[in-house]
Amino acid sequence: MGDRRPHWLGEEALPWVEAVIEHARRLDGEPWRVWTRAREDLVVAPAGQIALVLDALEESWTSSRPLSRPPPRERRLAIYGAAARARREGTFDRARILGPAGDAELFADLPSERRVRLEVPSAQALLAAANLLLARRALRKASSVRIVLYGAAHGVIRIAQLRRLMCVARRSEDGLTLEITGVFALFRRTSMYGRAFASMLSALAACDAFVLRATLADGGTVRLQTGDPIAPPGAAATFDSKLEAAFARDVAALGGWGILREPEPIEVDGVLVFPDFAVWRSDDPATSWLVEIVGFWTPDYLRAKLDRLARAGRSDLVLVIDRRLGCAEVVPDLPVIWFDRRIDAAAVLARLSAPEVRLGLGDYFLDFAGRRADAIHARLAGVKPGDSLSIVARNGNVFLDNADGEVAALALRAAGVWRPRIERVRSVRVVSLVERRADGVREPWRSRLAVERWLVPLVAIGVGAS
Incomplete structure (x- = not known):
């Protein structure tokens, strides 16, 4: 089975797109329910094409919230309460309860009653927006994408990163090849990345040439390529996080x-x-x-x-x-x-x-925590790779501390090296933690241990200029 290709709308659709715009313009200010019914009256083109254009048109619209005071919900509650009291007293009068405003705007806060506020584009712009929507829908069920492109690759890769997609780029005879997928697509079928893939379309339109093949959840593939109408005319976006x-x-x-x-x-x-x-x-x-x-x-x-x-x-x-x-x-x-x-x-x-110096195992007093049965082990349990520590000289020794206290000590030789350099230290970064066990320690040092196992944080020290 070959690649699927979207059925683009061409210039021949412009006359009936103009008719759609004129039909929509007459409904400006009407409730959404009126527009919903009016969609069914359009028979100027095949139903699928009309629906696509109308969906693209609706994406640019807004619905105004009512500005009446009191808000419609509060007015409804007041009217319902007044009507209930009037019925109990036998004095119900609809006109008197509704007041001079009548029932106008009484339900204007409901989605179907909100007024449509149109921003009607030109026929050419609406046609381009419909084709872009068609391309986005083609990628809706995509789980991975392969793109071969020339030029403007940074923009495409930038969007992939910002949309939390995983992107691997390789040079090839055809240009630059990008393999793009989403995190969860590795584990299960999902359509959650379709919108993220579709967000790259405008950037692809800026490339000198490209071919995009998307793998869909049903195993099929869809292809987009240079020349496809995938971005509105003049669209230019800056992508940043x-x-x-x-x-x-x-x-x-x-x-x-x-x-x-x-x-x-x-x-x-x-x-x-x-x-x-x-x-x-x-x-x-x-x-x-x-x-x-x-x-x-x-x-x-x-x-x-x-x-x-x-x-x-x-x-x-x-x-x-x-x-x-x-x-x-x-x-x-x-x-x-x-x-x-x-x-x-x-x-x-x-x-x-600050250039970093990574300490070796011989630079640590490896049994320092092993000889203690106190809170140092709770502190070590909270230390993680990447954490920042401080290096401190106390009582003739050199220690590595976190915010709660000491977690390690340097061996005598290393302490002699680092004691005069402490003022130049700009950072102490935990690279990893190693576990020490009592059964790996020989006598007479083993008999001095207070616990059976303990952690030693291995660090890299950033040193500034003298």
């Missing part, structure tokens, strides 16, 4: 830094990864860092993406990940800034300014 816009504003407000949206992609094993931003110090524009914001994931998708970044060997990359995703266990050994709802731009820039 509030999260990214706020980050860019915050970086600019801090001063001393430049920022570029959509830098050149990173290619690893033939797959392209598109970082969200490049940032650099204003006094050193030749040295820049890449910022990748991770706002959605499945374990396999995120692990594959981050493994590619790790294999790229880029020391100029920092990941900014939504903590609510709960994906700490799949984050590789890459610099990470965690955020809740809003990205801390100052923390990101501080991480870029």
Whole structure:
């Protein structure tokens, strides 16, 4: 079975589209129920085509809420109460109870009674809107999309990311190939991503050339391509997320830094990864860092993406990940800034300014928590990869603390190295946690333990200039 193709409306439909517009214009200000009945009176073209154009027309309409005082609901309640009392007293008079306003606007707050307020487009614009709606409906049951395109790829990829779609980009002989799917499409059939796929249509219209093939829930495929009427004339949209816009504003407000949206992609094993931003110090524009914001994931998708970044060997990359995703266990050994709802731009820039040193196992007093049967274990249970700790010198030793107290200690040699550098430390990031067991400790040290197992947080320390 070949690809399905939408049956587009062409220029030959313009005369009857004009007739539809004239019919609709006469109903401006009427209740929605009147318009609903009037739809059935149109027989100027095949019913399916008329319905498509009318649906596109309705998407641009609004319904006005009543402005009468008191509001219709309050007036109805007052009238019902007055009518009930009048009937009990035998004095019911409909005209007197309704008052001078009568029953006008009495039900104007109900959806079917709200007044239609038309914004009637030209026939050409309505035809384009109907074709765009047809394309969106064609993608409504799509579970995945494959796009081969030339030019303006950033716009398409940007929308895919903002709509929480998973996108893998590869260079090919035909141009750039995008494989796009949704998180839940991996586990079950769903139509929830059809609208997200459809939101890419305007960006595709800006490409030099493209072919889109969508796999539908029933196993069929639908194809859209260059030349299809998938965007209204002159449509131009800027696609941004509030999260990214706020980050860019915050970086600019801090001063001393430049920022570029959509830098050149990173290619690893033939797959392209598109970082969200490049940032650099204003006094050193030749040295820049890449910022990748991770706002959605499945374990396999995120692990594959981050493994590619790790294999790229880029020391100029920092990941900014939504903590609510709960994906700490799949984050590789890459610099990470965690955020809740809003990205801390100052923390990101501080991480870029401070090169990291990862401590090895030999740098820790590994049995520090094992020799204690106190609250340190409750504190360790709350530590997660990505958390920030502080490094503190006390009583001749060097400790790693969280907000509630110490969670680890450095070995004597490492303490001697880090004690004079503490003032230069800008960040302490938990990379992972390892579990130690008493049965893996030899005597005479084993006899000094107070618990059978405990955690040791492994960290990377960011150091600023001296």
